[in-house]
Amino acid sequence: MPVLCSSCSEKRAVLKRPKTGHSLCKACFFWAFEEEVHRTIVAAKLFRPGETVGVAASGGKDSTVLAHVMKLLNERHSYGLELMLISVDEGITGYRDDSLETVKRNQQQYELPLKIVSYEELYGWTMDAIVKQVGLKNNCTFCGVFRRQALDRGAVMLKVDKICTGHNADDVAETVLMNILRGDIARLRRCTAISTASEGDGVVPRCKPLKYAYEKEIVLYAYFKKLDYFSTECIYSPNAYRGYARTFLKDLESIRPSSIMDIIHSGENLSFREGVKMPVQGTCSRCGYISSQALCKSCVLLEGLNRGLPKLGIGKHHRLHEKILSQQPLTEREERKLKSVDF
Amino acid sequence: MCQVEEEYHEQLERVDTPSASKKCVKCKEELAAVVIRAGDSYCRNCFRESFIHKFRAMLGKTRVIFPGEKVLLAVSGGPSSCSMLSQVQEGVSQNAHKKLRFLPGIVYIDEGGALGQRKEMRQKATSELCDMFRSTGFPFYILPLEQVLDLPGSVLTPSPPSDQPGSGYKAAVDLFLQSGGSGSDGKAEEQEGVSPPAVQESHTRLLQQLIGSAQTLTAKQDLLNTLRQHLLVHTARTRGYSKLMLGDSCTRLAVKLLTSISLGRGAQLAQDTGFSDCRYGDVTVVRPMREYSAKEIAYYNHMFKIPSVVVPNLDTKTPDKASIQRLTQSFVTKLQADFPSTVSTIYRTGEKLQTAGGSSSAAEDAERCVLCVCGLDTAAEEASALQATLISEQLSRSSVSVKPEPPSTVGQCCSSERPCGGAEGASDCCRSSRDHEAAELRSLLCYSCRRTVRDMSSVTHLPQYVLSEVQRRQNRSAMKEQISEFLLDDADEND
Numbered sequence: 001m002p003v004l005c006s007s008c009s010e011k012r013a014v015l016k017r018p019k020t021g022h023s024l025c026k027a028c029f030f031w032a033f034e035e036e037v038h039r040t041i042v043a044a045k046l047f048r049p050g051e052t053v054g055v056a057a058s059g060g061k062d063s064t065v066l067a068h069v070m071k072l073l074n075e076r077h078s079y080g081l082e083l084m085l086i087s088v089d090e091g092i093t094g095y096r097d098d099s100l101e102t103v104k105r106n107q108q109q110y111e112l113p114l115k116i117v118s119y120e121e122l123y124g125w126t127m128d129a130i131v132k133q134v135g136l137k138n139n140c141t142f143c144g145v146f147r148r149q150a151l152d153r154g155a156v157m158l159k160v161d162k163i164c165t166g167h168n169a170d171d172v173a174e175t176v177l178m179n180i181l182r183g184d185i186a187r188l189r190r191c192t193a194i195s196t197a198s199e200g201d202g203v204v205p206r207c208k209p210l211k212y213a214y215e216k217e218i219v220l221y222a223y224f225k226k227l228d229y230f231s232t233e234c235i236y237s238p239n240a241y242r243g244y245a246r247t248f249l250k251d252l253e254s255i256r257p258s259s260i261m262d263i264i265h266s267g268e269n270l271s272f273r274e275g276v277k278m279p280v281q282g283t284c285s286r287c288g289y290i291s292s293q294a295l296c297k298s299c300v301l302l303e304g305l306n307r308g309l310p311k312l313g314i315g316k317h318h319r320l321h322e323k324i325l326s327q328q329p330l331t332e333r334e335e336r337k338l339k340s341v342d343f
Numbered sequence: 344m345c346q347v348e349e350e351y352h353e354q355l356e357r358v359d360t361p362s363a364s365k366k367c368v369k370c371k372e373e374l375a376a377v378v379i380r381a382g383d384s385y386c387r388n389c390f391r392e393s394f395i396h397k398f399r400a401m402l403g404k405t406r407v408i409f410p411g412e413k414v415l416l417a418v419s420g421g422p423s424s425c426s427m428l429s430q431v432q433e434g435v436s437q438n439a440h441k442k443l444r445f446l447p448g449i450v451y452i453d454e455g456g457a458l459g460q461r462k463e464m465r466q467k468a469t470s471e472l473c474d475m476f477r478s479t480g481f482p483f484y485i486l487p488l489e490q491v492l493d494l495p496g497s498v499l500t501p502s503p504p505s506d507q508p509g510s511g512y513k514a515a516v517d518l519f520l521q522s523g524g525s526g527s528d529g530k531a532e533e534q535e536g537v538s539p540p541a542v543q544e545s546h547t548r549l550l551q552q553l554i555g556s557a558q559t560l561t562a563k564q565d566l567l568n569t570l571r572q573h574l575l576v577h578t579a580r581t582r583g584y585s586k587l588m589l590g591d592s593c594t595r596l597a598v599k600l601l602t603s604i605s606l607g608r609g610a611q612l613a614q615d616t617g618f619s620d621c622r623y624g625d626v627t628v629v630r631p632m633r634e635y636s637a638k639e640i641a642y643y644n645h646m647f648k649i650p651s652v653v654v655p656n657l658d659t660k661t662p663d664k665a666s667i668q669r670l671t672q673s674f675v676t677k678l679q680a681d682f683p684s685t686v687s688t689i690y691r692t693g694e695k696l697q698t699a700g701g702s703s704s705a706a707e708d709a710e711r712c713v714l715c716v717c718g719l720d721t722a723a724e725e726a727s728a729l730q731a732t733l734i735s736e737q738l739s740r741s742s743v744s745v746k747p748e749p750p751s752t753v754g755q756c757c758s759s760e761r762p763c764g765g766a767e768g769a770s771d772c773c774r775s776s777r778d779h780e781a782a783e784l785r786s787l788l789c790y791s792c793r794r795t796v797r798d799m800s801s802v803t804h805l806p807q808y809v810l811s812e813v814q815r816r817q818n819r820s821a822m823k824e825q826i827s828e829f830l831l832d833d834a835d836e837n838d
Contacts, residue, residue, distance in 0.1 A: 266609025
């Protein structure tokens, strides 16, 4: 027996919305999905007319859908935005080079300007080279820290006013769980915010227009729209601890589909005890980027790489920051601790 | 985003393997008898001492329990609450080094009825516990959960805390000492509940209908917790106890915290898991076992022969994915096995949360959930998860109702939040009065309790005290609306 669309009651439903359980036809699903993103953008006042907005594009499903929806909504509701794609080339052979091809195709399909910033030109290191020195274990630390900064640098080069990223509801919920598991109060407080305030020079405000979109619906949307995206896991990625949180979240979703939204609701409504020590935001004394320490994380990591002490940025070695800044030599004991890990 | 857990990895993976012939880390003389966590090996005596000290220290530093105060211990029969009972027994005994000076009583709630247990099973468990309680010499109450059906609506409204004469802890101590330091009236009280009150079968059936109306185990467990809590608070209140002690261990609280997050109880989290919870006003809930891990308690109970009773639960013998509570428990336990700091990290995250709105600011009962008695978190601000959910549901429903509609449109098939044909079969869609009732109830619930009620096939089986409280609040707000133009400000609503 064909099920009718619960929205238009005319056409045959082709899917069951993971978020609400309603059966919808293709057209009504597209409309609902787009309208929801639109309402999020309007309600959270994410953009102002005339702004230049960089869409962080990796070629994956989230950013492909984001680029598509942003372009569509910009035209449909005349946001008056100038859109651009920003990609980061981490230098991972067999992964990023392929996904960047997808981004380049997207650029043509959507007729948006594209800027690619690479780790190699920014830091002089590709991820391939980093992994060679660091090993497979902590390389995500480098990649994550560098990417955050690389996106900002790219945004500054393009002179965009804002960056939007493809983080979806699952990502946000997962991050809430992760921050609880790690006891990271400062991040727990920030992670449910839909946009970051402009934090200073060289830091472009970011927002997540897909914050309330379920990952499964993003896939459904991309599938039915036949969007061109790249779906391969990063070859260096196996990231055990986040994987636990991810599996847990998926299990929760299978028990009660609203769990993802419920977790975000929880995160948005947490209240924190006063007097809990929070890191204070300052700037890096070497590169001027935002940092809660004397040196920002990427400068520390880079220093470690260049000195052949890759563990310098892994774990907490704040007391060494002074030494690095004043170019003092490290003691032998300190050096030994920071040498590469054996496998 | 990925970087920090990797830093973490390092510390987590460095687990020393305990060697069998280690000396106690405390006295450094005796051989260690127990390893609580990696690096912490204690001899028998030092373990006992530190265990007892931890309990005293928790009560000492929090200064919530005043001398001479009546404190009701909620004992479920499980290891943690039985351990708590033994600590209190130890603390008030004559030969204790620094005697605890409050007056304990015990309450046990027999939930067998909700689980559909046979009478003999229930009697067996209660008589076992009865013997245990009698030997303590404390007054005790053994109550069947069925009694929750007869509670008055007042359980759902916080009563103002009865002011201690000297308000401060210090003053209370002085007063206690002046009065001769004897709180002997506790002993004089008869030991009640020796033969637990007979349960009417009709009551058991009603209770089972109520639990059965919840379609998911997640909702069943949540509902059962709420009912138990109500009965506990009511018992404490009517018997003159101003504190209610729960035996939640650190492990239990970590699970509870993550469960609460997953159920959408972020706003109520601190109250659900903090040391003291004063949402009920005159009865404060305290959790003195919160710094013991489940393992530590198990070791202690085993070494010092603290009895406990195995009482089955709603999720006993269910698979991991049977409910959110069950899943979270197995998630935390498994993660703890691989990363031994999991429980304490989650627990410490909870420590940094604010017990917002305690009894003062958000005390207006109109703004409290009629089930969990916490402040409402359902304002649906712009760009919030709640608003996004409402939009999603609105957009997926019939396009006729695209524009926002008032929640109580009679004649509309589906009430604002629940699609029809969800649970009961779509045959009889327009039971508008019943849906209306559910919508009314929903408007008085917090986010998470709405989720629970949404999983129920019908709200008519809810206990009378809940339904009549809903009615009372509806009437009151209707009344307020009528006279609204004469009210100068809406800051006063205390009755």
